[in-house]
Amino acid sequence: MTDLRGYLRSLDAETLAGLLHEQAERDPELHARLQLRATGEEPADLLERQAGSGEATKIVAVLDTLQRLLDGGTQADLAPLARRTVDRIVKAPQEDPAVLRRAAGLYARACAARPPADLAGWIADTALGHGADVDLADFAQALGDKGLAQLKSVVDKHRGSAAERLAEQLAELSGDVDTLLEILSRQPERLDLRVKVVRALRSAGRNTEAVAYAARARHQDEQDPDALVRALLAEERFGEALVICKRHVDHLIEQKSAAHYEQAAKLLRKIRRLYRQAGTPEEFTPYLTELVTVHKRKARLIAEIRQARIALPKG
16 A cells, blocks of 8 residues: 555655645635635634534634635635535524525525536525525526426425515516515515515516505505504614604695694604614704704694704704
8 A cells, every 4th residue: 555645745845735736626625724724724624513603713714715715716616615514504503694694695606607406405405494594596597497496396385484485586586476476465564575566566567556556555654654663673674664754754744734743743753763773863963954944834843843852953
């Protein structure tokens, strides 16, 4: 038996470096390990489970390496390493959604060059079996029409929120507007879903329906925005909640009655609080200044704003 280690030790540094580099170009995991060693990172097995923060640190290091290689236009097949990394994150006791999204996005990029034959099955298992969110738009190129059809055949046999999310994305990617509208109609009202409905109708050339739907949605927001605002606040989407509340203030003022002015003033207090929650309290004063300037002749409105203990802008 040849003494391989002894042979390697007999080679000069330049020859040994050339052999190692050549092998690393064919083996993405070795390439990544060498990249980590070059930057002073832990060079042990990239995906070997470790407890505590060591595992998270190692995963991030692998993702950083994958991104550098992909950004550098490597010709190596990084899909196997990227998939193993996603699988490791998905099976972790406390996965970080942001890290998972990044890992899945990098895997999608790696798949674009060399799509795995079982990609549709892997997505189904990851989303349906483990409940992980997968952005199908990232994988659309790698899946192709055939892969999307394979995935749809699997999703159609399942029920539950994970299957619903995949079905919604499949309908969007395929341009199946009627199915998309049916799915969205079963979900709680949210501003982003309404936007999605309007966008889907317009992309399908159904502009009349899009205009009618947008008008109905706006009317509903003006009449009873509370449920929608509560849903947005639960997700800490303060910007969208502010848009709805400001629109409702305008609607109330347009009614030109004392009762509506009182409601508008109370809602202004909520808007001031929303600006604070959003971390931009300084933006309330310019908003209030513009509102008061436009409606300065409405004495009862101005009085109600004072009554609500909202400091009016000077000048």
